[in-house]
Amino acid sequence: xxxxxxxxxxxxxxxxxxxxxxxxxxxxxxxxxxxxxxxxxxxxxxxxxxxxxxxxxxxxxxxxxxxxxxxxxxxxxxxxxxxxxxxxxxxxxxxxxxxxxxxxxxxxxxxxx
Amino acid sequence: xxxxxxxxxxxxxxxxxxxxxxxxxxxxxxxxxxxxxxxxxxxxxxxxxxxxxxxxxxxxxxxxxxxxxxxxxxxxxxxxxxxxxxxxxxxxxxxxxxxxxxxxxxxxxxxxx
Numbered sequence: 501x502x503x504x505x506x507x508x509x510x511x512x513x514x515x516x517x518x519x520x521x522x523x524x525x526x527x528x529x530x531x532x533x534x535x536x537x538x539x540x541x542x543x544x545x546x547x548x549x550x551x552x553x554x555x556x557x558x559x560x561x562x563x564x565x566x567x568x569x570x571x572x573x574x575x576x577x578x579x580x581x582x583x584x585x586x587x588x589x590x591x592x593x594x595x596x597x598x599x600x601x602x603x604x605x606x607x608x609x610x611x612x613x
Numbered sequence: 614x615x616x617x618x619x620x621x622x623x624x625x626x627x628x629x630x631x632x633x634x635x636x637x638x639x640x641x642x643x644x645x646x647x648x649x650x651x652x653x654x655x656x657x658x659x660x661x662x663x664x665x666x667x668x669x670x671x672x673x674x675x676x677x678x679x680x681x682x683x684x685x686x687x688x689x690x691x692x693x694x695x696x697x698x699x700x701x702x703x704x705x706x707x708x709x710x711x712x713x714x715x716x717x718x719x720x721x722x723x724x725x726x
Contacts, residue, residue, distance in 0.1 A: 504656070531712065542617070542702050542716030543657070556712065591656055602714075604649075604656030 502526075504605035506592050512611045513582045521577045521608045525594030532575050533602060534567055535591040543591055549575060582612045616640045617705050619717035627725050632690040634720050636703030639684065643705040647714070648677060648688045651700045660701075661688070664708075690722075698724045 505524040513519050525532050531550055535543035536559075545559040551572035560567070564582075569575040579586055589609050593602035618637045626632045634648075644665040649657035663670040663677045663686070670677050676689045690697055700721050704714040 533712065535714075540718065542619075542704070542718050543714075544716070545713045548712045559713075593656070602659065604658070606654065606656045 504592055504594050504603050506590075506605035506608050508608060509606065510609050510611075512613060515583060515612055516581050517612075518578065518580045519582055519610065521579075521590050521592075521610070523575045523577070523592030523594075523605060525573065525575070525592070526603055527573075529594035529596055529603075530572075531595045531597060531602070532569060533593045533595075534575070534577050535593065536561075537589040537591055537607070539588075546577070546590075579610075582610075584612050586610060587612045615718075616643075617703055617715050617717040619701075619703055619720050621720050622718070623721040623723065625723045625725060626693050628695060629692045632688075632693045632697065632722055632724070634688040634690075634701050634703075634722065636686050636688075636717055637684060638686075638705050640705070640707075640715075641684065642707050643715070644708050645706045646677070646679060646686050647704045647706075648675075649702045649704060650697075651702060651719070657702055693722075693724045695724050695726060698722060 507522045534546040537543040547567045548556040549569040564580045566578045589607040591607045593604045595602040647662040648660040650660050651657045661672050661675050661677050679686045700719045702719045703717040
C-alpha cells in the first residue's frame with residue numbers, strides 16, 4: 501500500500517489479556533519504529549528495527565512488551581498480561597533509512613479495562 | 614526529565630495571520646530537529662526539519678528557525694489557513710544515534726476564520 505497500515509485501529513483488552521498489534525510498513529522501507537503515545541503527551545520511543553534486526557529495544561517499558569519483524573517487513577508488537585497503564589496509542593513508523601521524516605501509521609488505540 | 618518542551622498547550626490565530634509555534638530543548642547533543650503535524654485519529658505527518666548546521670529552513674508557507682545558543686526552535690506558518698488547525702509536535706534527535714526521536718508534548722493550533 502501507499503502508507504503505513506496498522507491494525508486493529510482500536511483494541512479493548514481486559515487486564516491480564518495478551519494483545520498483538522500489527523504494522524505493515526511502506527514496501528521497501530528498511531527502518532521501522534514503534535512509539536507509544538499517552539493521552540496529551542508526545543510519542544515515546546519503544547523500539548527500532550533495521551530490516552529484521554531489532555537494533556534498539558531500550559524503550560520497551562517492561563519484559564511484558566515484545567516486538568518482532570521476522571522477514572523485515574510486517575512487524576508485530578505484543579503485550580503480555582496487559583495492565584491499565586498500557587492504555588495508549590501505539591504508533592508505527594517506517595522510513596527508507598534511519599534518519600529523517602518517517603511516515604507514521606494512524607496508530608492502534610489500546611484501552612485496558 | 615523532559616528534554617524537549619513545548620510550553621504552550623494551545624494557540625489560537627486568526628486566518629491569514631502568522632502562527633508561531635515554539636519548542637525548547639535541553640540536550641545540547643541534539644543536532645537534528647523535526648516538526649510534525651497531527652490531525653485527530655491520524656498518525657503524525659512530517660512537516661519540515663532542520664539540522665544544527667543551519668539556522669533556518671523554509672518550505673512554502675512553513676519556516677523553521679533554530680537558535681542553538683538558546684536551545685530554541687520555532688515554526689512559522691504564513692499565512693495561516695483553516696486546514697492548519699492541528700496538533701504540532703516538535704521532535705529532536707542526535708545524528709550519531711539517529712533513529713530515536715525525542716518528542717515534545719505538542720501544541721494545538723486553532724485557526725479562526
